[in-house]
Amino acid sequence: MSWRNELLAVWAVTLRNALMGARNVFFFFELLFWPVVGVLSIGLMSRFLELTPAQASFVLVGTIALSVINVCQLEVAYAVLLDVWSKSLKHQFLAPIGIRHLTLGSWVVGMVRSSVVFLLLAALGWWAFDFEVLRPGWLALATFLLGCFLTAWVVGVAVCALITLFGNRAEAFAWATVNLVLVLAGIYYPVSVLPGWIAAIARAIPLTYFLDAYRSYYGFPSEFAAPVATGLALSVLYGALAHWAFLAAIQRARRTGLLLKMSE
Amino acid sequence: MLAIDARDVEKTFRSGWFGRRETPALRGVSLTVERGSIVGVLGPNGAGKTTLLSILATLLTPDRGRVLVLGHDVVREAGVLRRRLNMASGRPSFLWSLRVGEIIAFYGRLYGLSGARLRRRVDTLIELCELGSYRRVPYSDLSTGLKQRVALAKSLVNDPELLFLDEPTLGLDPDVSVRVREHIARLRREQGITIVLTTHYMREADELCDEIAFIKAGRILSRGTPGELKRQIRLGEVIALRLDPPAVTWLAEAPGVLRCVEADGWVECTVDEAEKRLPELLRALHNDGVVIRNVQVREPELEEVFVELAK
Numbered sequence: 001m002s003w004r005n006e007l008l009a010v011w012a013v014t015l016r017n018a019l020m021g022a023r024n025v026f027f028f029f030e031l032l033f034w035p036v037v038g039v040l041s042i043g044l045m046s047r048f049l050e051l052t053p054a055q056a057s058f059v060l061v062g063t064i065a066l067s068v069i070n071v072c073q074l075e076v077a078y079a080v081l082l083d084v085w086s087k088s089l090k091h092q093f094l095a096p097i098g099i100r101h102l103t104l105g106s107w108v109v110g111m112v113r114s115s116v117v118f119l120l121l122a123a124l125g126w127w128a129f130d131f132e133v134l135r136p137g138w139l140a141l142a143t144f145l146l147g148c149f150l151t152a153w154v155v156g157v158a159v160c161a162l163i164t165l166f167g168n169r170a171e172a173f174a175w176a177t178v179n180l181v182l183v184l185a186g187i188y189y190p191v192s193v194l195p196g197w198i199a200a201i202a203r204a205i206p207l208t209y210f211l212d213a214y215r216s217y218y219g220f221p222s223e224f225a226a227p228v229a230t231g232l233a234l235s236v237l238y239g240a241l242a243h244w245a246f247l248a249a250i251q252r253a254r255r256t257g258l259l260l261k262m263s264e
Numbered sequence: 265m266l267a268i269d270a271r272d273v274e275k276t277f278r279s280g281w282f283g284r285r286e287t288p289a290l291r292g293v294s295l296t297v298e299r300g301s302i303v304g305v306l307g308p309n310g311a312g313k314t315t316l317l318s319i320l321a322t323l324l325t326p327d328r329g330r331v332l333v334l335g336h337d338v339v340r341e342a343g344v345l346r347r348r349l350n351m352a353s354g355r356p357s358f359l360w361s362l363r364v365g366e367i368i369a370f371y372g373r374l375y376g377l378s379g380a381r382l383r384r385r386v387d388t389l390i391e392l393c394e395l396g397s398y399r400r401v402p403y404s405d406l407s408t409g410l411k412q413r414v415a416l417a418k419s420l421v422n423d424p425e426l427l428f429l430d431e432p433t434l435g436l437d438p439d440v441s442v443r444v445r446e447h448i449a450r451l452r453r454e455q456g457i458t459i460v461l462t463t464h465y466m467r468e469a470d471e472l473c474d475e476i477a478f479i480k481a482g483r484i485l486s487r488g489t490p491g492e493l494k495r496q497i498r499l500g501e502v503i504a505l506r507l508d509p510p511a512v513t514w515l516a517e518a519p520g521v522l523r524c525v526e527a528d529g530w531v532e533c534t535v536d537e538a539e540k541r542l543p544e545l546l547r548a549l550h551n552d553g554v555v556i557r558n559v560q561v562r563e564p565e566l567e568e569v570f571v572e573l574a575k
Contacts (some may be wrong), residue, residue, distance in 0.1 A: 016359065
């Protein structure tokens, strides 16, 4: 396949997801309602508990990351979910489309949507709770956002693999997986407070390192030697594994007939 | 030249814990299809028609057998093959919020179309499938017939050399079905597309197909042109007579007459060979003093062949 056709296929998926997102009320809710509710409730709770500005920033970083990753990973999962819901999966896989086109195209839309969520939450955090996302500087912020996007990409592709492997009943994974990852990655607390074996799992999650690196600018010393490099390396590794799993799941679905069943 | 060369294809679906429940769908199916022809795959529900089509269209991998489509192996060279074929089904489904034009354009991009070429292609297909007034209508707002026309337009977006149509007129109004059938015939006539279709409508198969493969319980039981199939299963031809007096007792025992039934003032005699038996019967009736008011000769309907084979 030529580069032109590669980009065209990615663009086709990007455009499709963007159009679907723009025309569905529920997608609008995902984008605005829950993220705003999250930041407001966590911000108000930190005020009630009389947390220091640094501690409040710590938990607000967590809640913003949660929203950004949630929105982005759902969009990546839509690569398969939209077709499962509309029962058009077989048309998609009858066309010369690879999983790279599906996941990349959806990821692009996910990044745009979650960037909008981030901007909105950053503005809300600054206005309501004096929380400045730019205090660590542009580079640190960009690295943090990249970490969130990469984590969302890995989780989203893994969800696609699970749905293609188990069918519609695995849909719940799409909603639950990311929250499990976030809990383990120390969304509202440093991973050092976790019990030993859970902390070991946390250290295997890329987001742990990106949160750690970003929070270090808010007065919480980093727990790791090279958090950004470790986070990036783990993301690439898991991204490759998730894609391999997704590909294997599609091949299995072609073998078992699940691809057809999900289109009936 | 062959568009499809499938040999001894087997497929079994497994379900339940550890896949212990097995449902054989295809049991050694062999099928060849000449380029530029229309071949119908007929059979009762659960016969394996859709499974066969899905394997040929690379949506399903066979357990055993060798399948070459347009010269490519459907498993090893599926990627190359997908650019050259397409499929439309009688129960189409696309993303609910996308508009008709957007659906066709989405699939067009997947096949490498962009810019002016894509716009021209979308315009052509919308015109061809009479979807002009619905271009900006969301898919979920379309009627069944319109959805099927969208599916047909989508299936032509890549100018396929081979087109699979799975019950293309299912649930359509008769007038729309006629137009879809005309369109399918035109595709072959004008563009030389090879078409493999499944249908439950015998008239459709009779009208469109050069050849018909009759499949039952995962096996191809019979194959040939509609005429050959009718002869193969020896249903005979029907000589319908309007007589005065209306009933003649000895007709059922006349040489070459397989059976005789009376209905609506007609006596319908199924005979082994109408060309030979008609003069004999007329002569015998005349000699018996029976007045012959009307005579009709017809071949058996494909539907009768279907019923016979499905038994």
